Amino acid sequence: METIDLLKNRMSLRKYAEKPISREDLNIILDSAMRAPSAGNMMLYSILVIKDEEKKKTLSKTCDNQPFIASAPVVLIFLADMQRWFDYYNYCEVKEYCNKKDLEFDAPDEGDLMLAIADAVIAAQNAVIAGEALNIGSCYIGDIIENWEIHRELLKLPEWVFPAAMLCMGYYPEGQNRIISPRFDKEYIVFDEEYKRLSDEDFKDMYIEREKRIAPDNKAGASNFGQFMYARKTGADFSIEMTRSVREILKNWRGNKL
Template sequence: MNETITTMLNHRSIRHFKDKPLSDEQIKMIVASAQAASTSSFIQAYSIIGIKDMEKKRKLAEIAGNQEYVAQNGHLFVFCADLSRHELIGELEGKDVLPSIESTEKFMVALIDAALAAQNAAIAAESIGLGICYIGGIRNKLDEVKELLKTPERVIPLFGMTVGYPDKINDQKPRLPFEHIYHEEEYEQDKDTYVRQLQEYDQLISSYYDERTGGKRKDRWSEQMANMLEKQTRMYMKEFVQKNKMNLR
């Protein structure tokens, strides 16, 4: 096992950071690593917005559900799906690109490109001893986020990533079993096998919470997911995406 794999296997979300900003050199290195990620057909359909201004961080922390670590960190990155530059390219080259960039396919490309870039950035940060945490909570109020970050049409802020020097490191949450994630040749559809794997994982997660909280919490993963998914959240997203001229076709 090499250092890169060890870094990835040791990942955990960091929510307590030291009061120490990242250097400009570290920021550039992380962004360069993000840009080195694979991109569909070289389209590079994403942008990254770095936030240093404390007032903006505090506002984003409030939007994200009053998560203090969105404000208190070494640096905050916001990853965006971005097809605005491709509209401009069409204008410059005299080509009608709108039917393509307004398609569901290109919207998916932008989402995937941004996610691949972000994970490269995360691994780069962790490889030099920094910690990270993804922030999906900025999607709670995307109209306010777009106004705050002044993003144009065809640009959608997807998630934030806090990066910094860890002040507290939690235990790593056990992931789903290998057999539950990896399917050989075809998708495993034996329900009894699936249920058995879920039950075994539920027991593992319940024991994890029990030990971590000293018996104050013992919920199962299936219980946790069912309770979360029963609540409808961010149901405005389709309208928001279409309003920003993405995924129209």
């Protein structure tokens, strides 16, 4: 039950106690991340531990200008990593083996990328939960997917490595109030046996509380929550840049056949 309470009370933390994460606690977090489920136990990810102040400042700018990133004691970047396996295949002379056995040897494809992203994100969530158990809060930064060219150079990423998720982590400040964001009701998210498309009445009920948050004079000029969220998220500049970066990553993934 303590674990269930921990899951239910987790929040995104953007302000941290002014002290470094101890080596012992960081190792617990990393060891816990590496115990995450993994496709075929291949561990198709790598984890970057970022403590350098200048690098964190750069990330705070390239990840949609979020200053709090620079103040996080530790930033963890979870990389979808097929490079290590294909370097290992080269070490094992797999290409030569395939030639002898009349098998096709090919570079990582889009399916490998998706599987590696899943591995990386699952490991990241293990890190989140381990951190919570140590009074270390976290905030996911999806914007690490943006500015692919800058991040590739900054983090020295080879061809078959993609930054899937980023976590800012630090101890909860003394007296931090837990602000738990409400979630949608299960009936709109969890379906038995097959997918269910929601009706207008479903949406009206599902978003009734969130509609109350939209001020009549909001900056987006939105008249409802859907319009507001499209302006703020889906149609925003950062989302357009994220899409551009992902297209470039996919081009790189498809174009660099071994």
